[in-house]
Amino acid sequence: MDEKLIEYIRELIPEDQRVLTDQADLYSYSFDASFGMHVPELVVQPKHTDEVAAIMKLANQYDIPIYPRGQGTSLSGGPLPVKGGVVLDLSKWDSKLEIDAEDMVAVVSPGVLTADINEAAMERGLMYPPDPSSSHVATIGGNLAENSGGPRGLKYGVTKDYVIGLEVVTPEGEVIQTGGRTIKNVTGYDLTKLIVGSEGTLGIITEAILHLSPKPPATETLMALFDDIVDSGRAISQVLSGGILPSKMEMMDQASIQAVENYQPLGLPTDVEALLFIELDGHPAAIEQEITEIKQICLQAGAREVKVAQTNDEARELWKARKLVSPAIVRVKPTKISEDATVPRSKILDLFQTLKEIKEKHQVDLVVFGHAGDGNLHPNIIADKRDEEEMKRVEAAVEEIFEAAIKLGGTLSGEHGIGTMKSPFLEMELGEVGVDMMKRIKNSWDPNHILNPGKIFPDPGQRLVLTDES
Amino acid sequence: MDEKLIEYIRELIPEDQRVLTDQADLYSYSFDASFGMHVPELVVQPKHTDEVAAIMKLANQYDIPIYPRGQGTSLSGGPLPVKGGVVLDLSKWDSKLEIDAEDMVAVVSPGVLTADINEAAMERGLMYPPDPSSSHVATIGGNLAENSGGPRGLKYGVTKDYVIGLEVVTPEGEVIQTGGRTIKNVTGYDLTKLIVGSEGTLGIITEAILHLSPKPPATETLMALFDDIVDSGRAISQVLSGGILPSKMEMMDQASIQAVENYQPLGLPTDVEALLFIELDGHPAAIEQEITEIKQICLQAGAREVKVAQTNDEARELWKARKLVSPAIVRVKPTKISEDATVPRSKILDLFQTLKEIKEKHQVDLVVFGHAGDGNLHPNIIADKRDEEEMKRVEAAVEEIFEAAIKLGGTLSGEHGIGTMKSPFLEMELGEVGVDMMKRIKNSWDPNHILNPGKIFPDPGQRLVLTDES
Numbered sequence: 001m002d003e004k005l006i007e008y009i010r011e012l013i014p015e016d017q018r019v020l021t022d023q024a025d026l027y028s029y030s031f032d033a034s035f036g037m038h039v040p041e042l043v044v045q046p047k048h049t050d051e052v053a054a055i056m057k058l059a060n061q062y063d064i065p066i067y068p069r070g071q072g073t074s075l076s077g078g079p080l081p082v083k084g085g086v087v088l089d090l091s092k093w094d095s096k097l098e099i100d101a102e103d104m105v106a107v108v109s110p111g112v113l114t115a116d117i118n119e120a121a122m123e124r125g126l127m128y129p130p131d132p133s134s135s136h137v138a139t140i141g142g143n144l145a146e147n148s149g150g151p152r153g154l155k156y157g158v159t160k161d162y163v164i165g166l167e168v169v170t171p172e173g174e175v176i177q178t179g180g181r182t183i184k185n186v187t188g189y190d191l192t193k194l195i196v197g198s199e200g201t202l203g204i205i206t207e208a209i210l211h212l213s214p215k216p217p218a219t220e221t222l223m224a225l226f227d228d229i230v231d232s233g234r235a236i237s238q239v240l241s242g243g244i245l246p247s248k249m250e251m252m253d254q255a256s257i258q259a260v261e262n263y264q265p266l267g268l269p270t271d272v273e274a275l276l277f278i279e280l281d282g283h284p285a286a287i288e289q290e291i292t293e294i295k296q297i298c299l300q301a302g303a304r305e306v307k308v309a310q311t312n313d314e315a316r317e318l319w320k321a322r323k324l325v326s327p328a329i330v331r332v333k334p335t336k337i338s339e340d341a342t343v344p345r346s347k348i349l350d351l352f353q354t355l356k357e358i359k360e361k362h363q364v365d366l367v368v369f370g371h372a373g374d375g376n377l378h379p380n381i382i383a384d385k386r387d388e389e390e391m392k393r394v395e396a397a398v399e400e401i402f403e404a405a406i407k408l409g410g411t412l413s414g415e416h417g418i419g420t421m422k423s424p425f426l427e428m429e430l431g432e433v434g435v436d437m438m439k440r441i442k443n444s445w446d447p448n449h450i451l452n453p454g455k456i457f458p459d460p461g462q463r464l465v466l467t468d469e470s
Numbered sequence: 471m472d473e474k475l476i477e478y479i480r481e482l483i484p485e486d487q488r489v490l491t492d493q494a495d496l497y498s499y500s501f502d503a504s505f506g507m508h509v510p511e512l513v514v515q516p517k518h519t520d521e522v523a524a525i526m527k528l529a530n531q532y533d534i535p536i537y538p539r540g541q542g543t544s545l546s547g548g549p550l551p552v553k554g555g556v557v558l559d560l561s562k563w564d565s566k567l568e569i570d571a572e573d574m575v576a577v578v579s580p581g582v583l584t585a586d587i588n589e590a591a592m593e594r595g596l597m598y599p600p601d602p603s604s605s606h607v608a609t610i611g612g613n614l615a616e617n618s619g620g621p622r623g624l625k626y627g628v629t630k631d632y633v634i635g636l637e638v639v640t641p642e643g644e645v646i647q648t649g650g651r652t653i654k655n656v657t658g659y660d661l662t663k664l665i666v667g668s669e670g671t672l673g674i675i676t677e678a679i680l681h682l683s684p685k686p687p688a689t690e691t692l693m694a695l696f697d698d699i700v701d702s703g704r705a706i707s708q709v710l711s712g713g714i715l716p717s718k719m720e721m722m723d724q725a726s727i728q729a730v731e732n733y734q735p736l737g738l739p740t741d742v743e744a745l746l747f748i749e750l751d752g753h754p755a756a757i758e759q760e761i762t763e764i765k766q767i768c769l770q771a772g773a774r775e776v777k778v779a780q781t782n783d784e785a786r787e788l789w790k791a792r793k794l795v796s797p798a799i800v801r802v803k804p805t806k807i808s809e810d811a812t813v814p815r816s817k818i819l820d821l822f823q824t825l826k827e828i829k830e831k832h833q834v835d836l837v838v839f840g841h842a843g844d845g846n847l848h849p850n851i852i853a854d855k856r857d858e859e860e861m862k863r864v865e866a867a868v869e870e871i872f873e874a875a876i877k878l879g880g881t882l883s884g885e886h887g888i889g890t891m892k893s894p895f896l897e898m899e900l901g902e903v904g905v906d907m908m909k910r911i912k913n914s915w916d917p918n919h920i921l922n923p924g925k926i927f928p929d930p931g932q933r934l935v936l937t938d939e940s
Binding site for chain 1: 650651653752759846885886
């Protein structure tokens, strides 16, 4: 990289420790929670909008790619510097976390942890609903870039549903404000919702205004065990079509239950095919009645057993199994390929069936859990990336998972983003013209292709490769 | 217009009566519910996606503007053919209205009436929440183009929050599918939410997939009368910050109450400064308790009287006053300029104060009502467009309303769209770069400026003119 550019950046950023050039430092920015290693040429930790704007202007001048990054918990390669260049680490920029209870909004800097926003809101009787599993580690900036979901998405929607305003540095280094502090806004195109979920390819979010909800007065949790996975699907469907909208409806398949029991025995029966966790929130009188109805629906659908938590501690105990899935499965094998194929609600059972076939056909360790209530499952393949033959089978299985989701009327990604690994499949879902319309936006906003290149849109001829991490 | 083009269009559309050239027919497409008259050169009533695609291709070839139109209830000039050319009347295309209860979606053609979607959903125990006042007359296509709101927006959000998939004809006549039938989808840029609310400038929506909610088991309605408008604002704020989220929170000011009582006496006291209507929906046990809490909050905030409807008929009776506002005020004077300036919730009282000052300063008939719970008020000015001197005062007042909304951290438009009248003020809210980023999208999608020109983006030097309708 041009020494002059580094010099200019050093002039912009007064403190030395916010510009990292040391190889050891650079290496720690070479990966995220997905796959592949790419060492950046430089890492900068901006803490002001004008720093970001100036860096983007320089990057255009010197034709150097820029990759915004939060805490690197991305499951799709969002922050990886795949074309070389500069990583902007925004995780240190956590100076602002303001709750305005009257406007029911939070105003936040990009480096604030997502869970901290919800906690601050809770203190004022409010709630920030999006709850990705990584919320205690991940930054809101990353959540915004990827439009993160989470279990509560079933009732409350995803990150995008709560963003009403942004401050954004454009790919060419201009600063714009989108939306504002009002719940309703139809002035011009909705740049807010275009930028949220654009995986850092259309702008760098330097501040966000988030809409908050009233904190629900009570929650109740129920766990149901099913001998037959088909019965669990029927129970989900009957609950939802019966007019009850739980805050969460999570499932674990037999392989997930077994992995958890091997990792930390919780006393779950490992001979059941599926386990459902259902959480209700709202008015205490309403949810008490609803939880009884759900219990009956589950039993009638064929549940072996239904447990309703009587206390908050009991509820936490029930949720423990779901929280342990991810750590448990990486104990089986070191490499985890975490997908988020999503299908229409009515196709969940078909997806289960297809996943079972794929697992057998390619002899891969496939574990399925996730947000069953909204059709957003997490098929995880666990493998060992040093085993080239196994990884070839994993490649084939992953490709078939994507094909199955689309064939069932679903999508490549429900909440993780396209990033690097799913981009070869983009056209399969969107068609040539659909991809072209997206590229037109990208090209008109970032004519020099400076911002997060190599994400969403595949390079010509690019295909999924898990065997060579270069 | 080129005779050849008309000939080609006649070849595309088999039935004669779907291509209108008669002057009397064309005149009936020259206005909407906003301001101004513009006679189109041709009206076509397409009923198939390939007809729309072919027309768009021809329009690009012949450089003829195309204006999509529903039932013409737009309050911002969305369907007006301001640059001449062809109006596409999509209101006859109502062939599809499918409810899939298991996927909890409705799939609809653009000409289906919005209220019919909700009614069909209700029959299956579901609900389509967006409820603009015009929902029994307006088409879903128009609602999608303008991202319509409505009273239920407070709890349920607006049209955009329910759209998960679209079939769209691009400005150059290609057909794309955006999103799909899944609740979650982060595959590529969110074209769905970009196109919804783009006022027919980025594409023509030929089919939509709408997400439905469970139908709430019960509703309750309350009306509160306030001697002091400031007290009503405090009551709204206390209800929301107390953890209750009503489905509707509507207000009427004294002028609206007086207009209604003059039009059709309902026995409302005309000496109160404000009237609040609050509707709750949800579980019966929950809302019964909540309505008691709200009653107490209103009385403590200084309400003169609070009435809780005991039956559905009583609730309908209470809502009657709110529904009569629009017909009542046009009886006072024939011309209605309906605005939808929206401010952060905490600034509602400031907006009331400023509106009062503007009314006095410019001596205009200003009536205020609307969705107070979400900061989206409807200041309506009633006037007589034949009175040029009065219209000059209206122009000045409207301009000051926009300025006030933006100064209070709000927006030009909460739910009606920018269209023709508000476009001169766009840059005041978005800044030069903000407008430029929107124009880049428009130019990259519609390089020949064929689709709905003259909307959202002002012509150079354009300003608000209400005195010359030419």
